[in-house]
Each structure stands twice: as C-alpha cells, then as structure tokens.
Amino acid sequence: MQLSREDLKRAYERMFLIRTFEERVVKEFSAGAIPGFAHVYLGQEASGVGVCFDLTDEDYIGSTHRGHGHCIAKGVEVEGMMLEIMAKAGGLCGGKGGSMHIADLKKGMLGANAIVGGAPPIAVGAALTQKLNKTGKVAVAFTGDGASNQGTVFEALNMAMVLQAPVIFAFENNGYGEFTAQSYACGGANISDRVKGFGLPCEVVDGTDFFAVHDAMRRALEHARGGQGPYALEIRCKRFQGHFVGDPQGYRSPEELAEARTADPIPRFRHAVTEAGLLADADFDAIETAVEARVEAAAQAALAAPMPDPARDLTTDVYVRYG
C-alpha cells in the first residue's frame, strides 16, 4: 500500500540510521572502543524497520543478541545506545548490559537477549498483558533461523496459539546460525512450514524489500490486534558480515558473500522510491547527511563519556529493595 512522503522518509531514515550506526560499531569495535562482543545487523535493516514501522511505544518487542537494529527500528535513541555499547555510565543500562542486553522499556524494547530463544516466551507474556488489559497492543518476538530450533521457541509458538495471545513472531532467516547454515540446522522444508504446524498463519517475506515486510506486518497486526491470536513471518534476509565483528567466515564462499551484498535493502528502497517519483535524491541526501552527523556526534559523545564507578554502581540495581 501507498505510504506518505513523510512515512517514506521515516522508513529510509530508520534504515539508514541502522546502517550508519552499525558501520560505526564495526569501526569502534575494531578500534577497541567497544568491549565484549558485537553482532551487527548490517543487511537486515528492512526487516527490523518494516516490522516495527507501525508499532507504538506501547507495543513491545523482544530481541536477540543481534539487537541494535531492532532497538533503532523501535525508536530507541542512538545516543543512549552508543553510550551503552561503549560501557558508559550514561548508557541505556548504565553500562551494565552492553550490546547483548541493551534495553529501553519506555520504548517498548524488552531487551536484546544473549540466550538464543530467550525472548519469544517473554514476548508471549508481554502479549498476555495486552490481552488481559485489552489495550489492542501487540508483542513482537524477533527470532533468528538458528534460534528457531530452540525448544523455548516452539513452546512460545504453541503457548501463544493456545492462549490466543497477540504475538507476532518475526523469524529473521539470514541463512546462518553462527557458522552453520539454516539449510543444515532446520529440519523440514523451511521455517514457515514448521510454524504453520502450530496453527499460526505464517508468511514468507523478502526481507530485503522494506515494502514487502511492511505489508506483511500490516496483515499480521490486523490479525493480532483483531483478537485473532498470534501470527508469524519468515523474513528472508542476508547477513552481510560475519556472526560477530571479526569473524573470518571461512564457511562462506567469496561468491556467496559477494552475492549477499548485492541484495542491499537500502539502495533498493531508494531506487524504488525515486523511480516512483515519490522522493527526490535530494530528500535522500538530506536524510543521509543528518543521520551521519547524528551518529558521528553520538560516537564522539560516547567515546568521551565516563564508565561506571564500581564503588557506586557495582552492587546496585540487583533488587528494587532487598529484605
């Protein structure tokens, strides 16, 4: 369906913000400014943005270890994200969570999750709250193809179906779980057929096409908000980089890698929209310049910010009140 010029700009801004942010994460990680592990979302921007585009701050998402893109798509501020990923006291989680636990509950972002398959059951719970309180809101469970083999995910699918919870399962099939191909790890023809076995409708969507993801998500939202229970999407996309920043990826042929990068959702969106004469190159250039400036500023601020102070911060935030 037709989006307004403002919506088109917002969609591009979100996708380009993820792209720019993640490229900066790669740069800063390689420079040693980001501790721990970093799993970036490069190549999957259309998936997260398409899924979250029509969600409000009162709708919830559960994320994965690859959560930066989901955060940005859900409207989390990159400034607080960059601070958190760089382990700074001013970060979204005070530097206690980092990339793998980044969360922003005010924005309906229930957290990245470093346990594969950890989030879907939690999303079911967030959806039960919506059902009980009759808010008409939903919960989305982002889940990878590798995670789609974890028992907790099947339990969540079944539980959502049995309790008719307004959950939308967004399976992001980027072809790999760590260093193993989805074709090896998933029994059955594909993820969507397994999901359908639980009684949920499940659409297979081209995750490199923002419009395809967004349209499918509109149907999913109509279904879930309409009280018809859970819905699922198998979103096929490409992982441009390795599993983590620094992964040599010997398990992928140079041809496959090159081919993957050709399916880039961002130029694809820009091309389609300019072709259709809906936005001009100038519009896109303006967005890109603004986004680049914003990410640059966020990175500079984060680099300069202080880390938490053990004396003050180490043992706080474990309990609301202990005893």
Add this chain to the structure above:
Amino acid sequence: MQLSREDLKRAYERMFLIRTFEERVVKEFSAGAIPGFAHVYLGQEASGVGVCFDLTDEDYIGSTHRGHGHCIAKGVEVEGMMLEIMAKAGGLCGGKGGSMHIADLKKGMLGANAIVGGAPPIAVGAALTQKLNKTGKVAVAFTGDGASNQGTVFEALNMAMVLQAPVIFAFENNGYGEFTAQSYACGGANISDRVKGFGLPCEVVDGTDFFAVHDAMRRALEHARGGQGPYALEIRCKRFQGHFVGDPQGYRSPEELAEARTADPIPRFRHAVTEAGLLADADFDAIETAVEARVEAAAQAALAAPMPDPARDLTTDVYVRYG
C-alpha cells in the same frame, strides 16, 4: 499383514499381561502396598505392544511416567517389575527407582521418565549409537500428547531429522495431559501436522487396534532401519483411568468415560482373531489363565519380599567409582 498363530498368541499374551499387571497395580496401590504414585497404562495396551512387537533386545525404547506397559511390551519381566514398583530390594532398580524410573537396559528399556519430555532427546542419542555402529537397530521415543508440547520434544524431532537418526517417535495421544484435554493444549489441528513440519513422515493410527499400530510400525521400522531417518506415529488411544490411581476425574463426563471404555483393544483383538478363525477361544483362555497365574505369583512374591536396607543400599550406585 498376516501374523502367524504364534505371533498372534504372543501379541495377545503381551496385551493381556499389561492389562492384568496394571489391574493388579491399581489393586495393590489402593491397598497401600505400592508407595508413591502410579500411572497405569490401562486402555493403551495395543499401542505399546504394537510398537514394540518387532523390536529386539538391541533396539531401545525411551518411556514416560506411564511406563509399565512399555516395559512389558518390550519384554521386561513382570516379576522384577512388581518387586520394583513395591520398592523391594530385588526389584529391577533395587527399589531405588520405582514406577516412575523403572528401567531394564538389558532389554533395551532406557527407563520410565518422570520428567515430561525427558526421554525423546535420550532416544535420539540411543539412535545415534546405532547409526555410528551401523547396527541397523532403532530407538523408539514414547511420548504423550501433553508431552508433545514440551520444547525438548520438538528439539528431539528436529535433531533426529537433521542427524538422520533412526528414531521412531511414538506419540500416544490418549486425549489428556493430566487434567487438561489435548484439544486445548496442542496448538494446530493435531500432533501429526506439527511433527510433519519438521520433515518427518507421521502416520495417524488407531491405537485401539493392534493390527493398525503394528502395520504402521512395520513401515516406520523399514524407514528407519533403511537409513532414511526418523519416522513418527500419532497413536490415538483412550486413557481408561484417571491420570494417576485415585484421580476422581471430575474433568471427564461420565458419558465420555463410559464411551472410552467401549474402545477396548483387548476384546477387539480377541474378537477379530476368533472371527478370522485364526485362534480359538480355548487358545485365548489358556493365555489368560497363564497370565493371571503369573501376575498373581509375581504379586505374592513381591509382597513377601524385603525392602532395601539403608545401611547397605542408601549411598551406593551414585557413581561407578568416586574419585
């Protein structure tokens, strides 16, 4: 397909042995001679016997909390079983396991399992041994309809498919998981469709008809032994009694209970075989008399036998060698 008279006798003997054994368990449990919990297999005899009929002692089965019937079907001696269930030192597990952990590895019985969904992953492992050692043997995972919702079971289905392990999943759908109906707890139209989503062939079988179960199992064995990977059966049967001995079953209407009892696999088998003129009533009567005498003797012996001695037995059998 046509079974020999000896096979028909063996099939009936096994089913009637389960029936007689379980009725005695109910009696002794109610009389206080059996400690703990007892989940009986009454009504499901054709399922266990049909599945295990062509298995050897070198084929393995993983069982459930409702395991007596599986044991007997697999050829485990009822004498050792009765001793174990009555917590006697001479029992199959020295009185340490009881009804919920009864096992006989020499007979390829990997144990009842008091954790719902505990056995299927273990059966996959037993099947991997067969695959690696090229024995041509299989492992069977008995799983209830309620258990079919446990994440571990889905993981086992997927793992078996991915590793092409010779596992046969025998889903015994008796309509209830504890006090909740399968129709409520299982998302999707039925168990078999969920299973098929993982790429396994899955047949729906009438579990009150020994011949139907046995025929389906022959196809399953041909498939698995032929190196074509796992296979599944959804065996529809009736739970004659409550979840455990003593369950008042207010959640089942008198009509449903009465109707369930009409689908009795044992008279059905006897009727079909006599009608076909394959065995005479005298043959059946002889089997029944012998079985009743055997169970009586097993019960008497077990009642008279001593329980284990804490001083000697409490702390043994934890490790092969500690330190």
Add this chain to the structure above:
Amino acid sequence: MSKKTYLQAINEAVRQEMQRDPKVIVIGEDVAGGQGGSGEVGAVGGVFGQMRGLYKEFGPERVIDTPIAESAIMGAAAGAALTGLRPIAEIMFVDFVGVCFDQIYNQIAKFRYMFGGHAKTPLVIRATVGAGLRAAAQHSQTLSPLFTMVPGLKVVMPSNAYDAKGLLIQAIRDDDPVIYLESKTLFGSQAEVPDEPYRVPFGEANIVREGADLTIVAFGAMVRRAEQAAAELAKEGLSAEIVDPRTSSPLDEDSILESVAKTGRLVVVDESPPRCSLAADIAAMVADKGFASLKAPIRQVTCPHTPAPFAPTLEDAYLPSAARIEAAARSILERAKEPA
C-alpha cells in the same frame, strides 16, 4: 482468626491478593484443570489443590492453564511482569525447574541489573518441594541452594501455615522476583491463621524456640524435626535455640549470629544433599562472621550426596531426621565438657 492448614493459607493468600489487585494472575499447568475436557473446568486447582476455587472466582483470563511447557510458562510470567502484571507462576514440582531454569536465573533474576535498574519484575514462582511422598529422584528435591545462589531472586521457605500466608502475601506485593517453596509434607499442618491479609517480612528470622547451649538453624519442613530434636535434648537439660530464617535470600544473618553469640554452638539442617547447600552457606557465614563466639565445630545435617531414593526404608534414612539432628547436637555439646 481460626485454625487453617498450610494449604488453605496458601489458597487464601492468593485469593485475597487477587481480590485486592486485578494485576495479579495465576499461570501454570492445571492451576484450573479441565480445560477442553468433557467435564468440569476449574475443579482441580493444581495437583495439590493450592489454587482450588480461583478459576471459578476469577475466570480464565486470570487463572491461566497452559500446555506442559515450563519455559514458556516462566517466560510468559517474566514478560507479563515486565509489562505491568503481577504473575504467580507455578512449577508443579520444583524438580521440573531443569527445563525452565534459564528463564528464571538468566532472565527473570537478571533483568533489573542488566537493564541498569530500569526494569521491575514483580512475580512469584510457586513450587512444591521436599521428599517424603515416595516420589523418587525426580519429584522429591528441595533445591533451595539452586535459587539461593542466584543474585536477583528472593527465596522463601515457609515452615508453618501462619508464615505460609504472610510470606506469600509479601511475595505477591514484593517488586522483585520471589521463589516460594511449598513443603509438600506440610500441606496438612495447621496453625492459627488470621482471616484478614497480613505480611510476614522477608529477612526476619523466627526464633521458634529459645535456648542457651546450642543453635539449630532449619528451614521449611525441617523446622519441626529440629523441634523434635530439641525436645529430646531438653529431657537432659540441654537447651537448644531454634532459628527459622523463613527466607534463605535475603538471609537474616544477624539473628543467626546473635543466637550463636549466645550459645557458641551451631547445627544447620538442610533438606538437600550436602555440597554447596544452604547448610554449608550458613555454616560458612558463621565460620567467618561468628568465629569468635564458636566453641565447637559447626555441624551440618543434610541428605547424603545421592539422589532421592524411592523405597520408603531408604527415603526415611535419606532425609534429616530428628534423631540425626539430635546426634549432631550431642556430638558438639559433648565438647562442652572437654578441656578447651
């Protein structure tokens, strides 16, 4: 005020809190019972009947029967708590925690810290614990150490009907995740239980019996056994003080240390195997902070380092008995007579 059983106390606490606060929900397997069946729905109320009647009073939206899928149950409770509800989730037998431990110890317990204090996860996980029912290795564990070791959880072990109600109401109103362990063998035990709602605070031990010669620390179902042992010792003028901490996390260290400061001797009773147990935890705490007042070795009375056996003869020997507690006490009271 009237005599009620531990089971009734639990049921009353949940009912009254559900009446008071619409955000409180119950979720688990057969907490209603009968869903999809041809008979009555809601007659069961859990395998031990702790939730009996709640389905009829509060309906399917607030008393939620689930498939057999503990990870999804715990995850659903976690997500519901993060988004504003106050779930009471059931693990029928605590032994089943192995299939859902991740949601408890990596998710529920850690949200608040991982998210820098920006999350609240107010939920209660109820589970039945303890041996004695001849339920064998996978239905007889207590596992209190498993939860006590996890930062972010609070762990409650009521030893009587009065505490059962007051501690459960506190647990439901608490803004942190609470593990509430119900001793199966105490369900029938009676006590005076006020009809109105009341709270028993966490981290405040109950001095069950005062004494001068020795301190016995015990939790849950072990408290009565400690009382029996104390009664035996009293016959010979040996006076044991019994401390029931009520909650293992937070732990009322002060009450334990004060008692040991008075008696100089300590026996800790724990319904678990010995290694890394609650008995070890408390003994070690006293061996550090209470060392100066110790006159004798600290004895631990626990189950042996084995799974729970099925046979009654073995199970009776498996659990800490009044006799074993008494013997442990004597073994260090003798020392009183030895020259220092």
Add this chain to the structure above:
Amino acid sequence: MSKKTYLQAINEAVRQEMQRDPKVIVIGEDVAGGQGGSGEVGAVGGVFGQMRGLYKEFGPERVIDTPIAESAIMGAAAGAALTGLRPIAEIMFVDFVGVCFDQIYNQIAKFRYMFGGHAKTPLVIRATVGAGLRAAAQHSQTLSPLFTMVPGLKVVMPSNAYDAKGLLIQAIRDDDPVIYLESKTLFGSQAEVPDEPYRVPFGEANIVREGADLTIVAFGAMVRRAEQAAAELAKEGLSAEIVDPRTSSPLDEDSILESVAKTGRLVVVDESPPRCSLAADIAAMVADKGFASLKAPIRQVTCPHTPAPFAPTLEDAYLPSAARIEAAARSILERAKEPA
C-alpha cells in the same frame, strides 16, 4: 614434552582419546562449523577453537554439529552414553546450561542411582566459564556450585595447561558423567605438556605453593590470582600455602584439612557469587572437620551477590582480585598477633 597452551592441551587430549577409542564422539554447536555453508566445513572447531581439526580427522559421524538445541544435545549425549558410546558434549558458554539443566541434573546424573546401579553414563560435558571478556551477565558465569551440588556428577576445573590435558583424558576415560569447566581467560596460558596421553586423577589436590601461615584454596582461573596474592604476602614474610583441588567433586578434603592443620588459617576463593558457593562449601567443611586447628575466621573471597556487569570498570571489581585475596588473608593474619 613441550610448551603448549591450555587450548592446545584440550584439543590434544580430545584428539588422542578419539584416536585411541572409536567410541569417543564430539557433539555440539559448531564443533565442526560450516555445515550446509558455501565455504569450508570444519574450519571453526568451536567458537574458541578447542575442537579445531577434529572434524577433518574424524569426520561428521564422530564430530557432530547440531542445531541450537542444548536439551537435545545433552539428551543425545545421555542416550549415546547409556548405549555404549563415550560422548564429549559441548555447552559453548556454561551460562547456557539453563536451557538444558534437566538433562544434566535429573537425567544424566541420576540414571545410575535411579536404575539401581544397572546403568553407566560415561560422558563429558565441556563448557567455558568465567568472566573477564566483557561478555556481561549471560556469558560470564562459572556456575561450579550448580554442578558440584548435584550427586552423580563429577566436576573438573583445570587451572593450567598440564592439568587441562590430564584431567580431560581422565574425564573421557571415566565411567561417570563429568562436567569439565574451561576457563576462557586461561586458553592462552602455557605450560609444559607431555605429548603422550596421561591422566591427572580426580580428587587429588595440587599444592601449588607451600606455606606455613595461611591456606588459600582456589580453583581454575583463581589459582593464578591466589599466587599473585601469595607473592605479595611473601614480601613481608607471610607464607601462604595454595591448594588447587582441581576437581570440586570429588573434593580432596584431606589435602585441604592437612594444610589448615598446619596453617590454622583459611581463605577460599571462588569465581561465583557468595551464596551456596564453592567457597562456602569448603569453608563449611573445614568449620566442621577442621575446627580444632582453626586460629582465625575463615574468609571467602567471591564475586558480589550480583549478576556479572558489562562495563570493564565494574567487571574488574566484580571478580576476586589478587588484592582482595591479599586483603582477606591479612585480615586473619593480623589475628596471629592478637591474644587468643
């Protein structure tokens, strides 16, 4: 004999045992790597490379890559072990045990007892442990108490490359289930490691350093920190004895008690939060069996009762440091000067 890293020692132990015994298999996520991919299969050998090269040498039947499904992995290992193989199953980070704990503690650990001694479950579960990589709350735990508390398991924590190889070979040849905990921060540490296979027996502590004034018990990655602390103390003539038990279950109680009998003072170091920890376990054991020789309180040096934080500043303060071990030691050595 040549210098090898802890990582190489692990790899060599598995390779040599697989060469010796065709029943030994490796199963886990990406233990080969590249299955189904367009590139090379078997190049990865586990996220830290512990299994590198094994796939190429032993093939897909014995080096088995699995879907991400730890319960199925552990269950498969359990079933394979029950039926005659000797699986080495990997949990990439020990933190993931929460999704498969049932198979470990209710199944694998209990088969032998539940089945009256008629079952044998010879398998090894390898898992990486410890903080220090800035991997935050769900990738930094050690969880040694979680396994040590379980009857039926043996728990191994190598502190150096020599022990890493010898203990792993023992684990693979052992007829009981063994949890083998690899300290991530030790992978690069080197030692003289014989080229031929050898075993380091379980339950035999290593006296890393002899001393007279104080005993420090430490496991795995904490041993080096204890050594640093001891070196500092030595500068002032305070001599610490360091006991590395190597395995927490079975535990070499005698070596610990002998050392404390000599020194009269004990500090236990543990890479876990304090409650029901291995530090508490050992302190409590000594407060009972070694009480007579104690001259001072038993100190525990552990992580705080919090999840592992992400920020380096916090994580560095989270782990027991040489400085904290030293301070704990001083706090009880001072006592030496006090009047008794």
